[in-house]
Each structure stands twice: as C-alpha cells, then as structure tokens.
Amino acid sequence: MTAQTTSQPIPMVVTDLIEDYLLVWILLSVGIGIAVPEVAVVTRASTVILAIMIGSISLTLSVGQFSQIRARTLGIVLVGHVTMPFLAFGVARGLGLSPELTVGFVILGAVTPELVTPVMTELAGGDTALSTTALVVIGVGSLGFLPAVVALLAGGIEVPTMPIIEQLVVAVVVPMLVAVGLRAWHPERVGAYDSYYPAISATMVILIIGGVTAANAATIQSNLSLLVGVGSGVVILNALGYGVGFVLSRGTSRPTRIASILSIGMRDFAVAAALVIAAGLPTIASLPAVAFGVVEMTTSAGLARWFGGTD
Incomplete structure (x- = not known):
C-alpha cells in the first residue's frame, strides 16, 4: 500500500518526461x-x-x-512585441537572406510570445500574470497585426494574407478564447487536469517541428551553409528580443522586468512554423522558426535558472 501511495502515476511520469526534457525531444x-x-x-x-x-x-x-495587470506594464510588453518583426526583417536583410527566409523571420517576429513563457516567468521569479495577459492580448491582436506587418515587410514575394488570417482565427484565436472561456465556466473541473495541458501542448510542438524540418530536409542536406546564416540570424534576433525587453522595462520592479524580457525575447516558433505551412507559403520560410526553437529553448532555460538564482 505504501508503495502505491507514494509512487507517481504513469501518466504523470510521461508528462514529466515530455516537459522536463522538451529541448531534447525538439532536437530529436x-x-x-x-x-x-x-x-x-x-x-x-x-x-x-x-x-x-x-x-x-x-x-x-x-x-x-x-485583472491584476496595469496598463503601463502591459504596454511595455506590447511595444516590445511590435518592434520584433521589424528587428527580424532587419536581421534577415542584414545577413542577405532570401525573400522567402525574410518572410519566415518576419512571421517569427510577429507571432505571439512562446506559449511556455508564463511557465518560464514563474520559474524565474517574474510576474506570471503579466506574461499570461500579454500572451492572450497579443494572441487576439495577432489577427490584425500579423497579416498587416507581413504584407508590409514581405521581402519581395507575394504573401497571401487571407490564408494567414484564416489560420489565425481557426487555429489560434478561437482555441485560445474557447479554452479561457471553459476555464472561467468550470474552473474546478478544467483545473483538475492542469498538470496535463502543458505536456499535450509540448507534444504538438514536437510533432510540428519534426514535420516542418522534414519538409525542409532536402534544402538542409543540399545547402548546409544556409544553416549558418539562419542560425546566426535567430541567435541575434533572440538576443535582441531579450535586450529590448530589458531596456523598455528599466525602472520597473524586478518581476515586471523578468516578465518583459522573456515575453519579448521568446517567440512562439511552433506557431510560426505551423502558420507558414498551413498558409501555403514556401516551406523554406519555416526554417527560421525551427532554428529559433532550438536556440530559444536553450537560452530561456538558462535565463530562468539565472534569474531564479539571483535576488
């Protein structure tokens, strides 16, 4: 009996393996x-x-x-978010990348913060409510912002905006609003399974990253030097995002600063990759998202550990 009460249920063991080793699963x-x-x-x-x-x-x-968030602190994250696709465009152009890759960088900069940003913020001792609110507000706002900024910074190729809008409605905004609504309607029933939701989401990340990588496999294998340019670009963009968050949040409280840095520097690479494919854009445009995922998971984990270990 003692062994049964202290042992961890098998499903929980699986979820822990997925969440704790997400970077490993992404690399695999x-x-x-x-x-x-x-x-x-x-x-x-x-x-x-x-x-x-x-x-x-x-x-x-x-x-x-x-309800806990002040407009000024949310505004810091929103201003930083708006700058990201323009920084992404500048990085891609500065490295002389193709128009298709430039579009991929712009989409990466314009999508929502990474879905696990609230988790990383919590681990780092930051303002989780701020990162959570920013995630939802930006998710809903992306319906207008993302297609507009992609059309503005298309980089020389024609980008159909209607498929992007359709995908944002069907696959981002509606699921997000329905989920938040269900949580408000039956908080106890939905909350009973909180330990499983992140693992389900992470599994989807693993699936889509594997798929878009496979779609780019021939390009990667025939042009490894391309990875050098893309890899350099995503490292620069990730660092710039953290830097923008730091600069904009100077003078605020430490929790606000941590949430701002992570919410701006972390981009949802899986959403970016899936949008590229679902909207019918060239598959190579998803390559920046794949590379960014590997870089971001490494740097955000390091930042969470560093912030969490400092006063």
Whole structure:
C-alpha cells in the first residue's frame, strides 16, 4: 500500500518526461525530420496540431490573472512585441537572406510570445500574470497585426494574407478564447487536469517541428551553409528580443522586468512554423522558426535558472 501511495502515476511520469526534457525531444524531432523526409506528412494536419497546441495550454489561463495587470506594464510588453518583426526583417536583410527566409523571420517576429513563457516567468521569479495577459492580448491582436506587418515587410514575394488570417482565427484565436472561456465556466473541473495541458501542448510542438524540418530536409542536406546564416540570424534576433525587453522595462520592479524580457525575447516558433505551412507559403520560410526553437529553448532555460538564482 505504501508503495502505491507514494509512487507517481504513469501518466504523470510521461508528462514529466515530455516537459522536463522538451529541448531534447525538439532536437530529436529535428534530427528525425532531416533523416526521414517522409515525416513531412505531419504538416498536412498543421492546422489541427496548432489548434490543439494553443487550446491545451490556454486551458491553464484563468480570467482572474488578467485583472491584476496595469496598463503601463502591459504596454511595455506590447511595444516590445511590435518592434520584433521589424528587428527580424532587419536581421534577415542584414545577413542577405532570401525573400522567402525574410518572410519566415518576419512571421517569427510577429507571432505571439512562446506559449511556455508564463511557465518560464514563474520559474524565474517574474510576474506570471503579466506574461499570461500579454500572451492572450497579443494572441487576439495577432489577427490584425500579423497579416498587416507581413504584407508590409514581405521581402519581395507575394504573401497571401487571407490564408494567414484564416489560420489565425481557426487555429489560434478561437482555441485560445474557447479554452479561457471553459476555464472561467468550470474552473474546478478544467483545473483538475492542469498538470496535463502543458505536456499535450509540448507534444504538438514536437510533432510540428519534426514535420516542418522534414519538409525542409532536402534544402538542409543540399545547402548546409544556409544553416549558418539562419542560425546566426535567430541567435541575434533572440538576443535582441531579450535586450529590448530589458531596456523598455528599466525602472520597473524586478518581476515586471523578468516578465518583459522573456515575453519579448521568446517567440512562439511552433506557431510560426505551423502558420507558414498551413498558409501555403514556401516551406523554406519555416526554417527560421525551427532554428529559433532550438536556440530559444536553450537560452530561456538558462535565463530562468539565472534569474531564479539571483535576488
């Protein structure tokens, strides 16, 4: 009896393995995608995968968290968010990347903060309510902002904005609003499964990253030097995002500063990759998102550990 009461349920062991080793699973997914191009078949379900990914993690968001936030602190994150696609465009152009890759960088800069940003903020001792509110507000606002900024900074190729808007409605905004609404309607029932939602979302991230990597496998294998330019670009963009968050939040409280740095510097690479594929854009435009995912997961974990260990 004692062994049964102290042992961890099998489902919880699985969720811990997924969440605690997410970077490892992402690296493995990228490796499989390169080695087995047939995995690209996963991208056919990119809209469904994206909707599950957004909806499951959004079930952890409670309406009560939003009422704690002041407009000024939220404004800091929103200003930083608006600058990101322009910085991404500048990085891509500065490195002389192709128009397709430039579009990929712009979409990466314009999407919502990474879905696990509130978790990283909590681990770092930051203002979780701020990062959560920013995630929802930017998610809803992306319906107008993302298509507009992509059309403005298209980089020389024609980008159909209606497919992007449709994907944002179906796979981002609606699942997010429905999930938050369900949480408000039945908080106890939905909250009973809080420990499972992040693992479900993370699994979708792993699936979509493997699929979009496989879709780019031939390009990667035939032009490894391309990865150097893209890799350099995502490292620069990630660092710039953290830097913008730091500069804009100077003079605020430490929790606000941490939330701002992470919310601006972390971009939802899986959403960016899935949007590129689902909207019918060139598959190579998803390559920056794949590379950014590997970089971001490493740097954000390091920042969370560093912030969490400092006063």
